Amino acid sequence: MFTGIIQAIGQISGKIAGDKGAEFAFTTGNLDLSSVKIGDSIAVNGACLTVIELGDDYFKADVSAETLKLTTFDDLTLGDNVNLEKSLRLNQGIDGHLVSGHIDECGTVIDKVAEGKSMRFEISAPKSLVKYIVKKGSITLNGVSLTVNNIVADVFAVNIVPHTLSATTIGQLQIGDALNLEVDIIARHLEKLLNNKNHNEK
16 A cells, blocks of 8 residues: 655666566665565556565566556656655555555546646546546545545546645646546445445345
8 A cells, every 4th residue: 555645756767568568677766765675565656566676776566468558657768757655554654545556547637737836737537437536535646645626527637736746747747648547445445335235225
């Protein structure tokens, strides 16, 4: 599990495509790797990846064909910046919200407007995810925990404060860019519980 609070910006330093996925290498910037070991999980742009090789300032991870299909990883190239977060420890507090690291699908930036020192983004979401996105609810964009300001049809808005713009890659997004979306897992669990209840009552 993760919190959606980005700990460092890294870069893609290697990418080897295979028949059933790809192997990526990431330089880790200011991310503290002293507590990380092979087999641990690190969220990269919101996707939970397992460390298979580790150095002082880098790690490698395999990305499955399914993850390539559902995320922006297939389009990432050497030198691209990525958001990094180590997995949540039981003794940590949660400043964002509970994030599984399992990307649902990709959204698209359709507008980006400065509002004072902050930036308002409007994101087009896949119609299959709209039912999980609510005003004042939580959503994860490229691994960043954010609050939905508003949603109309399949377009939702988020407001990014200056710290988040500088501490993550969100501020680098441009109109037309795709980004990884993970909806609130609590909404998914509630849907399943309600569906099971309705099924049992029939």
